[in-house]
Amino acid sequence: MELLRSPTVESGERFLETSLRDDRTVLIVGRCSVDYRGRAGSVLGEGERVVIVKPDGTLLVHQREKREPVNWNPPGCSARVTRDGERLQLVSTRSRPEEVLTVTFEDLMMVASFDLEDDEELQLVGTEEDLVRSVMERPDLIEEGFVPKEKNKSIKTGEIDLYGVDSEGRSVIIEFKRDRATSSAVWQLGRYLDEIGRKLDGEVRGIVAAPKITSGAKKILDDKGLEFVRVEEVPTRAGEGVVYDKGQRRIREFDGDRKGDGRG
Amino acid sequence: MELLRSPTVESGERFLETSLRDDRTVLIVGRCSVDYRGRAGSVLGEGERVVIVKPDGTLLVHQREKREPVNWNPPGCSARVTRDGERLQLVSTRSRPEEVLTVTFEDLMMVASFDLEDDEELQLVGTEEDLVRSVMERPDLIEEGFVPKEKNKSIKTGEIDLYGVDSEGRSVIIEFKRDRATSSAVWQLGRYLDEIGRKLDGEVRGIVAAPKITSGAKKILDDKGLEFVRVEEVPTRAGEGVVYDKGQRRIREFDGDRKGDGRG
DNA sequence: CAATAGATGTCGTTC
DNA sequence: GAACGACGTCTATTG
Numbered sequence: 001m002e003l004l005r006s007p008t009v010e011s012g013e014r015f016l017e018t019s020l021r022d023d024r025t026v027l028i029v030g031r032c033s034v035d036y037r038g039r040a041g042s043v044l045g046e047g048e049r050v051v052i053v054k055p056d057g058t059l060l061v062h063q064r065e066k067r068e069p070v071n072w073n074p075p076g077c078s079a080r081v082t083r084d085g086e087r088l089q090l091v092s093t094r095s096r097p098e099e100v101l102t103v104t105f106e107d108l109m110m111v112a113s114f115d116l117e118d119d120e121e122l123q124l125v126g127t128e129e130d131l132v133r134s135v136m137e138r139p140d141l142i143e144e145g146f147v148p149k150e151k152n153k154s155i156k157t158g159e160i161d162l163y164g165v166d167s168e169g170r171s172v173i174i175e176f177k178r179d180r181a182t183s184s185a186v187w188q189l190g191r192y193l194d195e196i197g198r199k200l201d202g203e204v205r206g207i208v209a210a211p212k213i214t215s216g217a218k219k220i221l222d223d224k225g226l227e228f229v230r231v232e233e234v235p236t237r238a239g240e241g242v243v244y245d246k247g248q249r250r251i252r253e254f255d256g257d258r259k260g261d262g263r264g
Numbered sequence: 265m266e267l268l269r270s271p272t273v274e275s276g277e278r279f280l281e282t283s284l285r286d287d288r289t290v291l292i293v294g295r296c297s298v299d300y301r302g303r304a305g306s307v308l309g310e311g312e313r314v315v316i317v318k319p320d321g322t323l324l325v326h327q328r329e330k331r332e333p334v335n336w337n338p339p340g341c342s343a344r345v346t347r348d349g350e351r352l353q354l355v356s357t358r359s360r361p362e363e364v365l366t367v368t369f370e371d372l373m374m375v376a377s378f379d380l381e382d383d384e385e386l387q388l389v390g391t392e393e394d395l396v397r398s399v400m401e402r403p404d405l406i407e408e409g410f411v412p413k414e415k416n417k418s419i420k421t422g423e424i425d426l427y428g429v430d431s432e433g434r435s436v437i438i439e440f441k442r443d444r445a446t447s448s449a450v451w452q453l454g455r456y457l458d459e460i461g462r463k464l465d466g467e468v469r470g471i472v473a474a475p476k477i478t479s480g481a482k483k484i485l486d487d488k489g490l491e492f493v494r495v496e497e498v499p500t501r502a503g504e505g506v507v508y509d510k511g512q513r514r515i516r517e518f519d520g521d522r523k524g525d526g527r528g
Numbered sequence: 529c530a531a532t533a534g535a536t537g538t539c540g541t542t543c
Numbered sequence: 544g545a546a547c548g549a550c551g552t553c554t555a556t557t558g
Contacts, residue, residue, distance in 0.1 A: 001293070001373045003269065005265070025314065027291060039390065040391065040535090040536045041536085043386075044386050045384035047380070047382030047383060047384045048378070048380040048381050050291065052326065054328055055328055055329070056328070056330070058330060060331070062316065062324075063382050064318055064319055064380040064382055065318060065339065066318075066320070066339060066554085067336055067552095067553065070386050072331060072536080075329065075331060099536075110267065114373065116328040117311065118311030118328055119311060122334050122335070124306045125305045126303065126305050126551075127551090128549065157480050157546095157547085158546095159547080159548080177549095178549085180530090183455075183532085187455075191447075191451075214531060214532085215531075304551045306551080331538060332552090336551085337551095338553075360529095361551090363551075390536075391534080391535080392533095392534065392535085421531090422532060423533080423557090441534095442535085442536090444545090478547085479545080480547080
């Protein structure tokens with residue numbers, strides 16, 4: 001870790017040049033204004049903020065509120081340090097699309113840089129994919145006699161979450177939502193039915209499977225003669241969850257009783 | 265600014281307790297693991313990361329890559345410091361939905377806290393709203409003789425971006441997209457037409473207005489007998505843009521030639 | 529609260 | 544690179 005408290009413009013500039021050249025993760029806290037021009041454009045007047053520059057080119061400007069950065073540049077960008085008279089500037093650019101983000105510092109409270117060692121990847125459970133998987137393993141969660149046939153079935157215009165057959169041999173198309181299903185889920189389902197319906201003879205059923213559904217979505221669903229099946233939220237608690245890697249091999253049971261997680 | 269380099273668990277704990285109590289913005293860099301349980305669930309093994317806690321309750325855990333935090337809790341949450349034996353823990357909770365985020369530190373490289381003064385708000389130009397506004401001012405951007413009638417027209421289930429009348433007296437519903445229009449834009453438009461079409465006698469035209477449209481969206485649009493009108497991207501460059509506040513009063517011309525923005 | 533839709537969305541995946 | 548869809552989306556706005 002390298003760190004300077006309230007550096008001068010000169011020392012701050014040297015510090016940042018070195019840090020950026022060496023692809024370190026940089027934290028800057030200071031009074032700055034921000035200018036952005038690209039897909040959209042913005043200006044932000046002077047104020048004290050936290051700026052992060054990551055070795056992958058990401059640049060984040062955080063105000064004292066909100067989860068979202070007020071300005072940013074995504075991975076793949078390149079940042080450099082310049083001077084604007086007596087002020088230090090951080091300029092981050094990318095092409096395709098052409099975007100320029102400029103942070104002009106009036107004052108630096110702190111600059112710091114780190115070589116972060118981190119080989120771990122997030123293991124997440126409770127996604128829509130998990131929901132589909134749980135239905136594959138227990139098809140009766142949809143209805144008695146339902147037989148899943150194909151997951152992520154590719155069609156012309158999109159992918160069907162789950163395709164299967166019901167107890168009477170009718171084709172069933174299921175659109176899953178991990179949380180409340182909105183009207184866009186119904187539209188998606190309808191689109192898939194349009195396309196499949198033309199290919200297949202006979203009746204094709206369409207089902208939205210989710211823990212809940214919005215009132216508007218339910219209405220459209222009814223109008224179209226489609227169905228809603230409530231499925232439990234994907235378990236994320238002690239002992240109930242399962243973690244998979246991206247290749248969808250099961251990694252391990254999700255350990256819900258991790259030692260000392262501070263709750264209670 | 266308060267700052268500790270490589271503090272002990274004890275001093276780190278005291279520091280963070282004080283900082284959180286006083287609603288300061290906190291930066292922590294250290295080796296940690298992360299546990300999340302709520303709408304979904306996740307685990308993240310040990311690694312060195314940057315953690316930010318904001319006075320509004322936001323908590324962010326950033327790895328060395330990506331724009332997105334690997335784990336987070338949104339504004340409105342409350343964070344507290346605890347101890348797990350010899351390890352420092354940050355526990356952030358919220359209710360509705362119930363969510364708990366736990367960061368367990370194996371090692372602290374740096375803790376710092378700041379009282380960030382910032383009264384400025386972002387002034388952004390180039391949004392969909394700007395696009396609608398530009399068409400209101402120059403209706404011929406849609407077509408000769410088009411007369412805008414109502415912006416953000418509320419209907420039962422949603423809002424029409426722009427409602428107007430064409431040179432032959434037909435009603436026109438326009439859905440705008442600030443960049444490439446996708447099939448969901450077409451679906452939105454179709455939904456509005458369904459509802460308006462029932463109320464109004466006579467023909468109703470539906471238009472998607474955007475700088476571009478995806479191939480799939482164009483196909484659906486054609487099938488439905490709807491139209492695409494190319495509108496220029498909202499200007500975000502020198503002298504062309506205009507900035508509005510949330511009340512949509514014009515604040516000032518967007519100053520494209522800000523002094524010394526470091527480019528070139 | 530629920531519902532709706534935009535976003536400089538970001539991110540992954542497939543073609 | 545274009546298209547498509549999920550996201551612990553977040554965020555603002557409206558009833």
